[in-house]
Amino acid sequence: MHIDSAAAETAPGTEFQGPPLSDRSWLRRIDVAIGYLVEIPAALLVVAEIVVLFTGVISRYVLHQPLVWSDELASFLFLWLAMLGAVVAFRRSEHMRMTAIVSMTGPRTRAFLETVALVAGLIFVALMLHPAYEFAAEEVFVQTPALEISNAWRAFALPIGLGLMLLIAVIRLLETADWRLTVGALILGLAIAGGLVALHPVLAGLGNLNLLLFFVLGVGALVLSGVPIAFAFGLSTFAYVTLTTQAPSMVVAGRMDEGMSHLILLAVPLFVFLGLLIEMTGMAKAMVGFLATLLGHVRGGLHYVLVGAMYLVSGISGSKAADMAAVAPVLFPEMKARGAKEGDLVALLAATGAQTETIPPSIVLITVGSVTGVSITALFTGGLLPGLVLAVALCGLVWWRYRGEDLSHVRRASAGEIGKTFMIAIPAIALPFVVRFAVVEGIATATEVSTIGIVYAALAGLLIYRQFDWRRLFPMLVTTAALSGAILLIIGAATGMAWALTQSGFSESLAVVMKSLPGGTIGFLLVSAVAFIVLGSVLEGIPAIVLFGPLLFPIARAVGVHEVHYAMVVVLAMGVGLFAPPFGVGYYAACAISRIHPDTGIRPIVGYILALLLGLLVVILAPWISIGFL
Structure with missing residues (x-):
């Protein structure tokens, strides 16, 4: 997991950290050229967004002359920023992953799993390239209301970003020192894809058992083997939609666009x-x-x-x-x-990371507001x-x-x-x-x-x-774009998966089960807390919120839980899972930032996790803590 990418400022041309690379200088030169081609406009887009939004504030609040086009232009540029940032993150191998199991394997197995992760990314972007192009082509007929230009100029960020990721993936596979790793990973990926296509008639008759196959077993296997979470979600959703439903694959691109385009994000x-x-x-x-x-x-x-x-x-x-x-x-x-002691220091640092997940302006709270409609100000x-x-x-x-x-x-x-x-x-x-x-x-x-x-x-x-x-400014802008692209690609892929779950009827089944839990509102909150601790440790907070927020928040309202109180409970629970070893990737980020070996903090953090759980229980039992000042 590369959550510490926000702390690292690197210049264009940063080398890929993945499977061992051979010394093919001509490929490296192409790779570096792509780095400049993508990172410079990504950095400029961050600056442009700051200028557009700040100009909108000044114009509206100081000059009392609102700019009707500022939000539209910001939204227009935002998808380009998200996709170019995702390309930068892909090139730097900074997409969010769960690497706890991969790191425990031997050097040979680890190199193979790194190559598998790269091949999974290649397969995903290759599968999505044509649907994304179709979606963008359809947007030609949509005109933006204020700027009065075709929405295709915005939507083509999707196929262009995916195309650049495909090119980078091919370069990485050609650079891999051991060609047997590449061939083995490609054969494995194509064999799984071919097997699923061959089983298409069988899958079409399984009904909602496909949810278990694709979204539990499929996503679980991909995430635990180190495939970036966004690609794990995207591959499973694409396979589910194309092999088990009548919906066109373009729907997946549309849902990704919707998830990544909320202006609040x-x-x-x-x-x-x-x-x-x-x-x-x-x-x-x-x-x-x-x-x-x-x-x-x-x-x-x-x-x-x-x-x-x-x-x-x-x-x-x-x-x-x-x-x-x-x-x-x-x-x-x-x-x-x-x-x-070093172990106690990194344990407390990780625990404070979980403690502060609800402190505004928490990115997770912003995500909650985006996918559930809860007021950001109230959160x-x-x-x-x-x-x-x-x-x-x-x-x-x-x-x-x-x-x-x-x-x-x-x-x-x-x-x-x-x-x-x-x-x-x-x-x-x-x-x-x-x-x-x-x-x-x-x-x-x-x-x-x-x-x-x-x-x-x-x-x-x-x-x-x-x-x-001033010398650090450009690397900071590129790092911002890369981390944001990694986060937003997860949100886009998770939005597609959430749509698939909703269309399958899973949300209604989940609502029935959650409403029938014993203990009323307290029982519902306790079960939700346990669920999000587990989800936070495996999927991280943002994808867990995007996936299950739209499903669970309406249920919370139905059983009498205030939506802001529920948001605090699930976000804090997710934070505990995110920063708790052995699977919590936030813990390893704390270790990387403090340069302390993860093993030294395992024992000291147990006490801090128990303290966090005690605090979480107090928040659950006392709703006023969350809603008293609303």
Whole structure:
């Protein structure tokens, strides 16, 4: 899993990290050329989205002359950003994967599974290329209302992006050092595809048993073997639709377009970029520095600082990877110098990642609002206290573990030092409040508000902290596009799968089962929490939310659970699964960012996971925590 890609800034031409590559320089040159061809426009699209949305805010709120075309243009560019970002992520091998099992295999098996993952991606994009072209061609007859241009200019992002991924996949297979790996993976993929086609008459008569075959066994096998989640979802959905239904394959492309085109999801790349920006400008360091002088002399003080810093930083960036990358390098050296064990550090970092999943502007909350129709403003308001409850639970365990810490060698900061660091940190601490104020007061929408944060952070870095490395700007923009493309391709593929599940009648069957659970609303919430812990560990949060959010939120309303309360429960439960080993990929991201071996944190994290579960139970039993301020 490459969740830590938000923390890594790389220049164009970054090499693929997958199966062993041979030294074919002419292929490398083509690959590098594609890197520049894709990464430069992807970075420019991120800048264009920031400019368009911020201009819309200024025009509407300051000049009182709304631009009727700003949202339409932003949506128009957004699909191109998503697809080019997905191409960048594919080229860098940064699409989200579950690699826990792959990493436990031997070098030969691991290389073969890496090649299988690449072949699976190649098969998916090859299968989808023609349906995507058909879909885009149909959009020629649709005209945008404000810009009055053909919607095909937007829709052709799908086949062009898929075509570029196909070209990159072919180059990667030609580069593979051991041709037997490539041949073996291709034979395996074609044999499975041929077998399914041969069984078409049998599959057509199985009815809803096909759901088990394609969406449980099929997706499970692909995900556990290391195939990127987006391609696992896409392959299973394409096979299900074409082999077991009368729907044309173009429907899959249409559902992908629908899932990736919600304007509210534009907040994803913008908040990812904002997270990278606050780290680059030194704002995150200023906040952490203030907390460290305030609590550094207390037993376990820097651990409290880690919990608090993650809470504050999460209120700005929305990206867990960006949060961890901003906080860990600042705190960990001093914590190690005070005798903290590496395993406990990475365990607490991972636990705070789960704790802060509901802190606005959480990307997962934005996704919830996009797929369920729940108000983003209500979700942002409701997410503050649940995260605080889990923070208190973690701090309680920190107090217990470090109640005997020797601090005789630690100097307590003076009032003057605390005041000085506070003054330095004020602009950084103010940013979450600026972002929230802009949304609540109607200055900007949940999508647009990220641009206000970006402009604020850039000005603070240039004028106040005097820390703005222009050389890092382009790599940050490319990283933003890559991570966003990986996330949005998952959302697109998961939207297609959710459509297939709904059309099959599965949603009605699920509703009947969930409504009949014993224990009423509490029983429903407890079962949902357990389900999303499991889903979070295997599928990650965003695909789990996109798949099951539209199915379960209406059921929650039917059994009397407030939709915001339900969102907090499932998002926190998903976060626990995401950051809990052995399958939780967020845990391995925390290890990668902190450069600590995963084995060292396995035992210490058990206590933190139990603390998180205790906090989650409190949130379940006390709905006011989630909805008291709505």
